[in-house]
Amino acid sequence: MKIxxxxxxxxxxxxxxxxxAKSDEYTTQEIYKKSGIQTRHKASDNELxxxxxxxxxxxxxxxxxxxxxxxxxxxLxxxxxxxLQPATVYQLHHKLNLPKSINALEINIACSGYIHGLLIAKSLILSKSAKKVLLCTADLCFKMFEHSDMAQRILFGDGASATIIEQSNVNKIGQITCGTDGSGFFSMYKKYGGYANPFNAQSQSQMTLLMNGPEVFLFTLREVPNxxxxxxxxNNLNSDDIDFFVFHQANLLILEAIxxxxxxxxxxxxxxxxxxxxxxxxxxxxxxxxxIENGTIKxxxxxxxAGFGIGLAWSATIINI
Structure with missing residues (x-):
């Protein structure tokens, strides 16, 4: 795949x-110790x-x-x-100046969304409903957590990816495994803005994403190894057949626990x-x-x-590079 x-x-x-923070709990050294993160990227005010x-x-x-x-x-x-409506993918279509003949779809999934996107792209190609799919991922995570507790704020940065999946490389994507646990819906969610809880005042705090960190951590340990x-x-493989594992980069503690x-x-x-x-x-x-760029994966x-998180949702596959 081209990424x-x-x-x-x-x-x-x-x-x-x-x-x-102005707290001994959140010095520069303590933040790094808690998260494994030194720096993160932030979109400019005019970047959507x-x-x-x-x-x-x-x-x-x-x-x-x-x-x-x-x-x-x-x-996307x-x-x-x-x-809220219509989907942002139509803005992306316009900004890329793509032809009107292109089908555009949006996926409202977070940390496991890339592999879910690969599943959709692969399915479209194998069913002959598409020949060449551009899968993009993008989130303003820094902004989403800008008014959250410090424990969450320190974890998130902004970024985007783009991948081409086509007939010539679709078979490099293995069988895809997905799972869902809707009972964990409220462990990580944005409370305001939808019809369940409309905005009732001009409050920036209503834009934040709420997260139960311990609950998400336990979910990860419960579901990701399985x-x-x-x-x-x-995929008829065992662990020794895999050269590298790329998990959702949630935080250092979760990566080490997995x-x-x-x-x-x-x-x-x-x-x-x-x-x-x-x-x-x-x-x-x-x-x-x-x-791949630094020569580790060849x-x-x-x-x-493997991706896992909000939903609760998880997904994984094996890629032949």
Missing amino acids: AYYLPSDIIDNEYFANI TSDLAAKAALNLGKEYDIDLGNIDTLL CTQSPEY LVRQTLKT TKSLKLERSKVIFDIENIGNTSSSSVPIALKRA PGHKVLI
Whole structure:
């Protein structure tokens, strides 16, 4: 698969949060110790979700000399829509100046959304409903958590990815495993803005995403190891057959807990959170691409990728690089 990404130029370091918190619990050193993150990227005030996705797509076109006008399907995965209606994917379609003949769909999934997007793209191609799919992920995570508790704020950064899935490479995507637990809906959600709880005042705090950190952590330990084992079994592989594992870059504690639970060699797990933070659905493709760029992951490698989070939802597959 051809993958590219975009990270905004504004960088937020731990000193920024330490100056806000003014607490021994959130010094620059303590923030790094808690999260494994030194810096994260922040979209500028005039950058919206569709701008981030468009820049990732344009980077993809430039890097691989792809005419984006030749795609027939555009997918956008985001949890930070620009308007409640219509979907932000139509803004992205317009900003990329794509033909009117293109089908455009939006996926409202967060941290597991990239693999869910691959499932949709692969299904469309195998059913002959599409030949060339552009899958974009983009979220304004920094803004979503800007008014949350400090424990959450320090984790998130902004970013976007773009991936081309087509007939020539669709078979490099293995069998995809997904799961859902709707009983965990309120463990991570945005309370205001929909019809259940409309905005009732001009309050920035109503824009925040609420998260029960301990509950999300326990969900991860409960479901992700099983997800990995099930994905290996579905693809007739075992752990030794996998060259690298790329998990959703939630935070360092979660990544290390998954690694320990599955008894994986740490050298086979990609840790790419220190200078990016948690970018929601973009974290898996960004981590995967950066590991390819720095030569860690090479052609011929088998890579298990897995996302998990809000929903609650989880998904995984194996990519042949």
